[in-house]
Amino acid sequence: MKKTGFLYDERYQLHNTGNFHPEMPARLKAIYKGIRDADILRKINLIPAVHVDQSWIEAVHDLNYILRFEEACLSGMTDFDCPDNIMGPETYEVAMLAAGGIIDVAARIMKGEIDNAFCAVRPPGHHAEKNKAMGFCYFNNIAIVARYLQKKWGIKRVGIVDFDVHHGNGTQHIFEQDPTVFYYSIHQHPSFAYPGTGREFEEGTLAGLGFTKNSPVLPGRADSEYKRLLERDLFPAFDVFKPQIILVSTGFDAHKDDDMSDMRLTTQAFIWIMERIVEMADKYSDGRLISLLEGGYAINRLPELAKDHMKVLMNG
Amino acid sequence: MFVSRSMTRKVITISKDADILDAHEKMAEKRIRHLPVVEGNDHLIGVVTDRDIRSALPYSIFKEPDCSKAHEKMTSLTVGDIMTENPFCISPMDTIQDALLLVEQKRVGAFPVVDENGSLVGIISVRDLLRAFAGVLGLGEPGTLICIIVDEKIGQLKNIVDIITEEKIGFGSVLVARYWEEGKRAVFPYLLTNNVSRIKRRLKDMGYTLLEPMQWYIDNLPEDD
Numbered sequence A: 001m002k003k004t005g006f007l008y009d010e011r012y013q014l015h016n017t018g019n020f021h022p023e024m025p026a027r028l029k030a031i032y033k034g035i036r037d038a039d040i041l042r043k044i045n046l047i048p049a050v051h052v053d054q055s056w057i058e059a060v061h062d063l064n065y066i067l068r069f070e071e072a073c074l075s076g077m078t079d080f081d082c083p084d085n086i087m088g089p090e091t092y093e094v095a096m097l098a099a100g101g102i103i104d105v106a107a108r109i110m111k112g113e114i115d116n117a118f119c120a121v122r123p124p125g126h127h128a129e130k131n132k133a134m135g136f137c138y139f140n141n142i143a144i145v146a147r148y149l150q151k152k153w154g155i156k157r158v159g160i161v162d163f164d165v166h167h168g169n170g171t172q173h174i175f176e177q178d179p180t181v182f183y184y185s186i187h188q189h190p191s192f193a194y195p196g197t198g199r200e201f202e203e204g205t206l207a208g209l210g211f212t213k214n215s216p217v218l219p220g221r222a223d224s225e226y227k228r229l230l231e232r233d234l235f236p237a238f239d240v241f242k243p244q245i246i247l248v249s250t251g252f253d254a255h256k257d258d259d260m261s262d263m264r265l266t267t268q269a270f271i272w273i274m275e276r277i278v279e280m281a282d283k284y285s286d287g288r289l290i291s292l293l294e295g296g297y298a299i300n301r302l303p304e305l306a307k308d309h310m311k312v313l314m315n316g
Numbered sequence B: 001m002f003v004s005r006s007m008t009r010k011v012i013t014i015s016k017d018a019d020i021l022d023a024h025e026k027m028a029e030k031r032i033r034h035l036p037v038v039e040g041n042d043h044l045i046g047v048v049t050d051r052d053i054r055s056a057l058p059y060s061i062f063k064e065p066d067c068s069k070a071h072e073k074m075t076s077l078t079v080g081d082i083m084t085e086n087p088f089c090i091s092p093m094d095t096i097q098d099a100l101l102l103v104e105q106k107r108v109g110a111f112p113v114v115d116e117n118g119s120l121v122g123i124i125s126v127r128d129l130l131r132a133f134a135g136v137l138g139l140g141e142p143g144t145l146i147c148i149i150v151d152e153k154i155g156q157l158k159n160i161v162d163i164i165t166e167e168k169i170g171f172g173s174v175l176v177a178r179y180w181e182e183g184k185r186a187v188f189p190y191l192l193t194n195n196v197s198r199i200k201r202r203l204k205d206m207g208y209t210l211l212e213p214m215q216w217y218i219d220n221l222p223e224d225d
Helices: A010-014 A026-037 A054-058 A063-074 A091-110 A141-153 A169-175 A223-241 A267-284 A302-315 B020-030 B050-056 B068-076 B096-106 B126-136 B156-166 B197-205
Strands: A004-007 A045-047 A082-086 A116-119 A158-162 A181-188 A212-217 A245-250 A289-293 B034-039 B043-049 B110-114 B120-125 B147-151 B171-178 B184-191 B209-211
Touching (some): A004 A091, A004 A302, A026 A302, A054 A141, A063 A091, A141 A158, A141 A169, A158 A169, A158 A223, A169 A212, A181 A223, A289 A302, B034 B120, B043 B110, B096 B126, B120 B126, B156 B171
Parallel strands (some): A004 A045, A004 A116, A116 A289, A158 A181
Antiparallel strands (some): B110 B120, B147 B184
16 A cells, blocks of 8 residues: 555635636535545545745746736736636635645655655646646646756656646647656547647657657547557557656546546546556656646546545555 | 738749759759749749659659769750740639639649739748648637537527627637538537537537537538438
């Protein structure tokens, strides 16, 4: 049994997206409920959010962007950079707490206090570009923690797996020239789904060529297609790359009951995917793995999906 | 949607007296396949393509680039010998739809664009056209494609546009296509948002059928018995 952390903090619900937005605070309540009701809270390390040293955010985002976001928030603007990104007065602080919490989790893993963790944070991050908020995302959480691990702990090879149903354009762009971070994403095909990137021929540029891999999936496909593509594209790539830590952009929105996508994954498929990722972490990364919440909007499915996700981390 | 907006303006040209080795090198260097042949002040007299050059040359030049015999032949032929004279041209005021249909009809990869005085002002290639239509499709902007089946009657699109506008969602493009069921149309709004669950629900509540895009295959039209 592994020592598993669970980053959860009620302050993450303070990022207010209004009455009709799918990326709503209730998502986190549903996730917490699933884990609490399964009676596994006592077996894991519940980790609260902490504040972030802004320099870690600056390792990914331009200072100018950070200030622009803070100012937009303080001045009472209700969206930022595009109408998808609804925000409230607390959004900036909550985004800072998300990045801070994840960095704290990374430090605990590197110190050996825990083996792996699930970070149930809001707002999500993988669409956020260096200088632009997109698709409900403001700070690119996974990119920030990747840079932290490299700069603070000397990790040389970071492997990112992104199975949110949308392509993580921000994460890809931030690392596309960088051979020290391998970005793999499986997602609904960009001709049908947001954000319209992540085609198979996007494989990184310059020194990073070959360190980005995308598996677009056509709408309506289900478990077997995901398995086929992960076996074909992800496993062999990581076998060569041998990441020293695996970071996971966890999105539950490819679930068949999630109306943000046209994918048909069953709950079982999410277990299978996570088991394989944990196996890879055991094989290459001494078990080190951080899972970060991105999307997943089917409120009635989130409890079971989160509980299963946690159990795989604990037992893997 | 005029050719003048999508054409390449800085045209690489050649004179009819140039030898075809020059033409070949020019195309290879600039990675292009069509060279308009001009005389005097941009007056178009022909077009030479990479295929014209290949057809004019013995196979050996491609197999052994240093073969002197082949080179001799290359330098003895001029562009004027192998070019297509009086090529089919289009006007900067033709539309890109015209150009698309003409590509299909004339089976060529590019058209010189010539103004009313016969001066060459640009060239429009299949690549230029693809770029223009990629823009029309809204490619390159983040968004989500949805597919709605509607009855083929006036006012349907308005209702759809109204709901989407009420939700404050921008359009990347809207395509309307035929659908296998008679009296129905498939409408594909490309919405500049990630947030589609609510709009999908509203459209369903209004009685529209939403299709998964994969369920729509124009090639699956029922065959005639």
